[in-house]
Amino acid sequence: MTTMKKLGTHALSDLCLKTAYLLVNGGAETYRVEDTIERIGHSLGSDVRCYVTVTAIFIEINHQNYKFIKSRLGGTNLQMIDDINTMSRQLAEKTITGEEFTLHINHLYRNKRTTDFPFYIKAIGAGLVSMAPMLLYSMPLYYFIYCFFVGIVGYTISYYLSRLSMLPYADLFISGFVIALLAITLKDLGITTQYHTIIIGATMPLVPGVAITNAIRELVMRHAVSSMVKFLDSLLVASSIGFGIASALIIF
Template identity: 35%
Template sequence: MEQQKHYDIMEVCLLAGKLLLQNGAETYRVEDTMRRMAASFGIEESNSFVTPTGIIFSIETDEPIETKLIRVSERTTDLQKVTSVNRISREISFGNLSLKEAYNKLKEVENSKTSFSFLSQFIAASISSGCFLIMYNGNWNDFISAMIAGGGGFLSLGYFHRLVPIKFFAEFMASIIIGLISIGLVHIGLGHEIDKIIIGSVMPLVPGLLITNAVRDLMAGHLLSGQSKGAEAFLTAFAIGSGIASVLIIFK
């Protein structure tokens, strides 16, 4: 019976860690949350090893406990889910949730839809593209053009990612679409400064959170995770840059 409880604790901790890692949390936050949750359920010694693609977790007790490994193949950015898991973790630390209640709440977070619809994300990407253009000293006459190019890039990113679930390919194709739309808008006279339009339009694709997490993981001593996230951010930046460069070389 006691051993079964230990396995249940591992399941809860691993589920929390998986949700954090999948939705954009830093590696050290994942490990710290899992350790605190295990301690709240009476496990004084626990060990975890977290990388961007997997979690290894074990607890030390008088009885032999097998180490468990889970694979994390898909990652996105949903800070609402990260906040929800942190809130559940705090409730566990305060003793307000039992093991079963914590597991059920975590499953609810896992099965919940994103808090923003695709239409809301599309509108936000479009408006932010125009705002980035102004931030980079662009002309207000190009605001609409940046919105159109940025929105088109965001739509194409979602489409190509569903068509071919390879992040690099989707980002490369989205940047090509942004470049083509920007050149087309300038050609018909709706846009004026093509460089500012492109810069503003690609900003929603830039992996800002990934770069931030890579730096924070490196500073926290998680060298493997920091380097891998940095490499992923570099590939994204390379995909964006190469896509725009290809369009400019061919059509400009």
């Protein structure tokens, strides 16, 4: 196996920083990021220490080389996390070399994305998720259909506005507003009566369920700072959706 020692501690520290950055921005728990980076260092024959917060990542290589990089909350990208975890296991099992691992990480870091699904598949998935709450309310079949399309519209608005707007949480506010407006329109047209169930279902793809779960896991593992930051971000996401819905209900 070709080790990273030939590239020097600076190259190894850069590799570890990039890997940790991708994991943090993918929504991984901080304690898992630290453990993964330290295992990567061990696999490459170096003593690596890693400390991660939501806003910064610190790396120490062989007690002599120290580096840090700024990070930020980047939503959730489970595919990114899975790809990096898979490669780190392959590195530990020596089925890939250090150079191959570095090439993969540099590619992911350069593109800031991994294997992705086409938008239409994501939209259909959002529509299917929107239909699920109708099972709890035992609603007629046509409610499932309405939730499917309203959920797709809400997800589409959030998806594109998040790319176009630099204002955080604005896309969620507008999505919640449009979802509530569409549900109210269906009621006014006499198509539905329980429009609130459509609002509940259509907002499901926007709810930060994974982020809340990770925040709880962080708290259990005694990473209080990261846990509180993720809880706050999840609260702001939920509040933005709620304020958007409430605005539409008040206005219309």
